[in-house]
Amino acid sequence: MDVSEPEELVFAPPQARRDTAPVDAVRAFVFTSGGGWLRSHGYFERFVELVPKERRELLTTTTANDWIALDDAMLLYRACDGLNLSPAEAVEVGKSVAAANNGTVMQTVLRLVGKVATPWTALGHLNRAWLRSNRGGAVAVYRASERQARMEFWACPLATSPFFRTSMRGAIAAALDMFCDRCLVQELPEHATHDGFALRAMW
Numbered sequence: 728m729d730v731s732e733p734e735e736l737v738f739a740p741p742q743a744r745r746d747t748a749p750v751d752a753v754r755a756f757v758f759t760s761g762g763g764w765l766r767s768h769g770y771f772e773r774f775v776e777l778v779p780k781e782r783r784e785l786l787t788t789t790t791a792n793d794w795i796a797l798d799d800a801m802l803l804y805r806a807c808d809g810l811n812l813s814p815a816e817a818v819e820v821g822k823s824v825a826a827a828n829n830g831t832v833m834q835t836v837l838r839l840v841g842k843v844a845t846p847w848t849a850l851g852h853l854n855r856a857w858l859r860s861n862r863g864g865a866v867a868v869y870r871a872s873e874r875q876a877r878m879e880f881w882a883c884p885l886a887t888s889p890f891f892r893t894s895m896r897g898a899i900a901a902a903l904d905m906f907c908d909r910c911l912v913q914e915l916p917e918h919a920t921h922d923g924f925a926l927r928a929m930w
Contacts, residue, residue: 740865749882752794752862759791760827764820777806804888821897846903846930878926886924
């Protein structure tokens with residue numbers, strides 16, 4: 728990439744960063760589908776042990792469409808942090824969750840747009856997909872070059888979880904993979920804020 732080329736904000740959230748309400752809840756299907764991956768790979772029992780005993784009922788009493796309050800969602804993400812999954816494993820969890828929950832959105836987009844669809848098509852729907860899983864926050868998408876985008880995740884307290892940030896790399900890759908032969912998603916620590924993080928996608 729030519730570092731002299733300015734990045735262009737191509738898909739802006741409805742409100743400015745300062746006016747964006749922070750995430751205050753996460754849809755339970757994120758954890759139910761992620762739990763499926765943990766079960767199939769032998770991590771689920773350890774995950775349950777890492778959830779505080781007084782909140783383990785979250786794993787059995789919530790349904791996929793329930794909202795889990797931020798404090799409880801953070802307990803679950805901290806348990807995922809405690810599993811010490813490799814980055815590759817955390818990325819696979821993100822891909823699994825995205826495929827289970829936002830795959831329908833992207834399949835519909837692909838069907839409607841057809842052969843002219845590109846990763847930019849998917850990125851144009853990224854904020855919508857985000858809000859299916861998170862109540863609050865937003866995603867801004869910048870064009871760095873023809874085949875490179877930077878995504879800023881705003882007002883996202885979940886960003887304090889390393890597992891969450893890495894799994895989001897997988898979620899983004901799962902969406903873009905439907906529109907290109909191969910993509911790479913990386914975290915950009917230099918763009919991190921006290922309540923947000925950034926990723927770069929290249930394809």
